[in-house]
Amino acid sequence: MPDASPVSTPYRVLPPNDPRQYDDLAGEWWRPDGAFAMLHWLARARAALVPAAAKPDDLLVDLGCGAGLLAPHLAGKGYRHVGVDLTRSALDQAAAHGVTVIQADATAVPLADGCAAVVSAGELLEHVPLWRRAVAEACRLLRPGGLLVLDTLNDTLLARLVAVELGERLPTVPRGIHDPRLFVDARELVAECARRGVPLAVRGVRPELGGTLTWLLRRMRGGADRPDRTEPRIVPTRSTAVLYQGWGRRGG
Numbered sequence: 001m002p003d004a005s006p007v008s009t010p011y012r013v014l015p016p017n018d019p020r021q022y023d024d025l026a027g028e029w030w031r032p033d034g035a036f037a038m039l040h041w042l043a044r045a046r047a048a049l050v051p052a053a054a055k056p057d058d059l060l061v062d063l064g065c066g067a068g069l070l071a072p073h074l075a076g077k078g079y080r081h082v083g084v085d086l087t088r089s090a091l092d093q094a095a096a097h098g099v100t101v102i103q104a105d106a107t108a109v110p111l112a113d114g115c116a117a118v119v120s121a122g123e124l125l126e127h128v129p130l131w132r133r134a135v136a137e138a139c140r141l142l143r144p145g146g147l148l149v150l151d152t153l154n155d156t157l158l159a160r161l162v163a164v165e166l167g168e169r170l171p172t173v174p175r176g177i178h179d180p181r182l183f184v185d186a187r188e189l190v191a192e193c194a195r196r197g198v199p200l201a202v203r204g205v206r207p208e209l210g211g212t213l214t215w216l217l218r219r220m221r222g223g224a225d226r227p228d229r230t231e232p233r234i235v236p237t238r239s240t241a242v243l244y245q246g247w248g249r250r251g252g
């Protein structure tokens, strides 16, 4: 089982899940084949769960928005995209991609109850020590009928092995970005959302294997960041034991 000892980034030694890692990696966010490559693939899959806005200027609140990787995939859907994150260096990049940004903790968001048609929490909850509070905020922000979409890592041994022991040795996930003690049990998440008025459906997802191998080989051969690149698709899988998506609408 992985421990939570400090990790050495190319820049400095920081504890696992320390948010300062995002400052050290600020130049990686928008590199399609950089350290956050898989976040691009996941953002595309998450956005596919979001229908077009019902009304002009409907608000989509993107909790833990990072550098705004969701933004290109929402283009044309008609939302005002508001991003909330702790990390200033990431928010500056999100703003440059058209996101209205708020520097705040996802567990205490300075926005009104029921303001959002959609709340997104992509690859956030597994980084938040008090993830239930972030879920409470997500549900509080949703208007009745509003849609919650999220993806996160399950609190299982398999997730620790695949996402940390294997994933963080591949160029798709930065080393030390996760503290597996924070991974989120899917059943507990479903129960918490239900308590907050959002019945959540969940399904396991993973990057398609062939596309990921092609991507890794091309990257090894130095074909990184080519504009004609194709990125691996995120596909459903039967098990939620590693990575899973959730979606559900707030009851009236």
Ligand SMILES: C[S@@+](CC[C@H](N)C(=O)[O-])C[C@H]1O[C@@H](n2cnc3c(N)ncnc32)[C@H](O)[C@@H]1O
Residues within 6 Å of the ligand: 019, 022, 039, 040, 042, 043, 063, 064, 065, 066, 067, 068, 069, 070, 084, 085, 086, 087, 090, 104, 105, 106, 107, 121, 122, 123, 124, 127, 128
């Ligand atoms: C793995 S990144 C995901 C970013 C983005 N959702 C995406 O998928 O591209 C996690 C993000 O959550 C942010 N974060 C971590 N803890 C947070 C908290 N308590 N409140 C707000 N943001 C947080 C980090 O700064 C980082 O930008």
